[in-house]
Amino acid sequence: MADITLKGNKIHTSGQLPEQGSALKDFTLVKDDLSEKSLADYKGRRIVLNIFPSVDTGVCAASVRKFNQEASALENTVVINVSKDLPFALKRFCAAEGLTNVETLSDFRGSFGADYGVTIEASGMKGLLSRAVIVADENGKVVYTEQVPEITQEPNYEAALAALK
Numbered sequence: 001m002a003d004i005t006l007k008g009n010k011i012h013t014s015g016q017l018p019e020q021g022s023a024l025k026d027f028t029l030v031k032d033d034l035s036e037k038s039l040a041d042y043k044g045r046r047i048v049l050n051i052f053p054s055v056d057t058g059v060c061a062a063s064v065r066k067f068n069q070e071a072s073a074l075e076n077t078v079v080i081n082v083s084k085d086l087p088f089a090l091k092r093f094c095a096a097e098g099l100t101n102v103e104t105l106s107d108f109r110g111s112f113g114a115d116y117g118v119t120i121e122a123s124g125m126k127g128l129l130s131r132a133v134i135v136a137d138e139n140g141k142v143v144y145t146e147q148v149p150e151i152t153q154e155p156n157y158e159a160a161l162a163a164l165k
């Protein structure tokens with residue numbers, strides 16, 4: 001498990017992020033129309049998994065906006081925002097913000113959090129996903145990971161995007 005903090009208080013995740021050089025694990029996540037997407041739907045594309053607790057918090061919203069802004073310049077790359085938020089909340093947020101260069105998918109009925117080691121195990125946020133970024137190349141090989149050590153901090157966008165260059 002990873003030790004992270006929430007406003008300075010120690011909390012833990014259910015495991016560790018995948019190792020660089022390993023293959024992304026398959027996943028099934030839910031779109032805003034309640035249909036499902038899996039890793040196979042992104043075959044041959046570079047993937048940025050922007051993982052966070054809830055789009056209804058300032059830092060999470062900022063990360064979605066920043067990756068949306070940066071995604072438009074990346075060739076053959078998809079940014080997938082993943083949280084436990086209901087698909088309806090994710091759709092509402094993206095519509096209100098005019099975000100079109102990212103996908104938002106929900107793990108509300110899946111095992112993504114456990115499979116990727118990002119489920120928060122204690123605190124008032126128990127069951128939500130921690131803030132993390134995982135980047136994979138077009139072959140599904142992990143080229144970058146970041147478990148953000150303090151949930152109230154934004155990820156290192158520059159390092160994540162540099163892994164794709």
